[in-house]
Amino acid sequence: MVTHTSTSVVTIERFIIEQERLHPDATGELSGILYDLALAAKMIASKVRMAGIADILGETDHENVQGEVQQKLDVISNEIMIKALDHGGRLCCMASEEEPDMIPIPEKFKTGNYALLFDPLDGSSNIDVNVPVGTIFSIVRKVSPGRRGTLEDLTQPGRRQVAAGYVIYGSSTMLVYTTGQGAHGFTLDPSIGEFLLSHPNIRMPERGKFLSVNDSYEAIWADDVKTLMRHYRGLEGDRTPMNVRYVGSLVADFHRNLLGGGIFVYPANAKTPRGKLRLLYEANPLAFICEQAGGRAIDGHQRIMDILPTELHQRTPLYMGSKLDVDLAEKVLGGHLAAV
Ligand code: P6P
Numbered sequence: 001m002v003t004h005t006s007t008s009v010v011t012i013e014r015f016i017i018e019q020e021r022l023h024p025d026a027t028g029e030l031s032g033i034l035y036d037l038a039l040a041a042k043m044i045a046s047k048v049r050m051a052g053i054a055d056i057l058g059e060t061d062h063e064n065v066q067g068e069v070q071q072k073l074d075v076i077s078n079e080i081m082i083k084a085l086d087h088g089g090r091l092c093c094m095a096s097e098e099e100p101d102m103i104p105i106p107e108k109f110k111t112g113n114y115a116l117l118f119d120p121l122d123g124s125s126n127i128d129v130n131v132p133v134g135t136i137f138s139i140v141r142k143v144s145p146g147r148r149g150t151l152e153d154l155t156q157p158g159r160r161q162v163a164a165g166y167v168i169y170g171s172s173t174m175l176v177y178t179t180g181q182g183a184h185g186f187t188l189d190p191s192i193g194e195f196l197l198s199h200p201n202i203r204m205p206e207r208g209k210f211l212s213v214n215d216s217y218e219a220i221w222a223d224d225v226k227t228l229m230r231h232y233r234g235l236e237g238d239r240t241p242m243n244v245r246y247v248g249s250l251v252a253d254f255h256r257n258l259l260g261g262g263i264f265v266y267p268a269n270a271k272t273p274r275g276k277l278r279l280l281y282e283a284n285p286l287a288f289i290c291e292q293a294g295g296r297a298i299d300g301h302q303r304i305m306d307i308l309p310t311e312l313h314q315r316t317p318l319y320m321g322s323k324l325d326v327d328l329a330e331k332v333l334g335g336h337l338a339a340v
Contacts, residue, residue: 012038012175012186012195019179029090029112030139030163034177037137038186038195040084041167041175044077044121044135045188048169051127065100065313073127074098077120077135091116092142093149095312097281102151102312113142114162115153117281123249132170134251138285139163154312158284158305165285168251176202176255176289183258183292204295205261208322211242212253213265220270228332232263232325239328250277254286254320258293263321265329267300275299275317279309283318296326300333 016034020026051073060072078098085091086103089110094103097119105111118137126133140160144152165177173188175195185199211232218226227236234241245262247253253264268275277283287297287304297304297320307316319329 010197012197015184015186015197019181022181029114030179032088033085033090033114033116033139034163034179036084036088036090037165037177038175040081041135041173041195042188042193043080043084044167045169045173047073047076047080048121048127048133064098066097068125073133074121074124081118081120081135085116088112090114091149092144092147093153094118095154095281096120097122097278097313100313102149102154104148111147111149115140115142115149117154117285119278119281122251122282123247126247126249131247131249132168132252132255133249134169134255135167136251136282136285137165138281138288151312154280155309157308158279158287159303161284161288161305164288166251166254166289168255170252170255174198174255176258178289178292180288180292183289199259202258202293204258204290204293204322206294206322207324208257208262209243209260210245210257210262211265212246212257212262212321213244213267214246214248215244217267217269217271221267222269224333225267225269228265228329231328231332237328242325250282250286254290257321258290258295261322263319263325263329265320266318268317272315274315276315277318279304279307279314279316280312283316283320287320290320294323295321296323297321298326298330300329 016031020031078096087109090112091114092111093115095117116139121133122136123133139162140156142153144150163179167175174185176185183202186195187198188195230236231239232242266277283304290297299317319326
């Protein structure tokens with residue numbers, strides 16, 4: 001495990017190298033991808049910070065594959081991610097929430113042994129009102145034959161991730177990532193343009209203070225979900241009531257719960273019977289970080305990272321956060337604590 005005195009200034013680049021040394025057979029390819037992602041994060045951060053000034057606020061006149069109107073910053077962030085990562089020779093292909101199909105590596109560039117999936121700017125509907133938004137990424141090893149990646153590389157279960165992370169563009173810009181050796185947070189110092197280690201070995205409190213849920217869907221939840229919410233609110237069972245904190249921006253809600261303890265819940269409902277959040281580039285990467293910090297992430301019945309994907313943009317119900325709060329969800333939704 002990494003330990004640092006509080007006075008040491010550790011840049012993300014130095015930390016990545018130290019982590020690489022934990023793997024004697026490492027080739028440096030994964031480290032290179034993480035460097036490129038840190039650069040992309042700085043570039044997106046500067047665009048997000050400028051949004052109120054430069055004319056990049058607001059909506060474009062087209063929709064993405066999700067049927068959502070694309071915000072201008074969505075498009076810009078998506079372009080930044082692709083351009084920062086497509087020429088390093090470490091990826092065989094990519095996938096983005098903003099793109100309907102697999103993003104191939106241009107013929108003129110070398111390909112590599114990893115695939116990258118990302119949501120370039122999650123929560124972007126909040127941009128115009130200055131609510132924190134985020135970038136989420138997931139990295140898996142290439143498994144398909146041949147030089148160029150295929151959908152087979154992109155639709156792997158979350159347990160095959162080799163790295164995952166997110167950037168939150170909030171009161172400060174933070175990058176949190178894991179390579180399976182714990183979850184670590186870096187805060188951008190804009191005066192020197194460096195991400196500095198600020199939250200080594202993040203541990204999520206076993207029981208949370210915060211419940212993050214949009215209960216405007218209560219009327220179309222299944223009965224067991226309604227029962228579970230009664231438990232979280234202290235109306236049933238013996239749990240002390242949780243404080244509801246819901247921003248409507250997944251990265252912001254997850255980040256608060258990661259550091260302070262809590263659970264993020266987006267159940268299936270009659271409107272979104274398979275859930276709203278996307279498995280491959282939202283639920284899986286955050287689930288990896290959550291588990292590395294001692295939390296849990298399920299779809300109501302099974303571990304998120306065990307779900308076998310069948311399509312690129314598939315959705316999933318999501319119960320993710322402090323271990324004991326997810327355990328309670330598993331019990332109630334499994335019928336072990338049905339409504340009395
Ligand atoms: P609702 C943002 O659009 C997003 O994808 C996540 O960032 C957020 O957690 C969720 O949707 C909010 O959805 O239905 O509560 O507005």
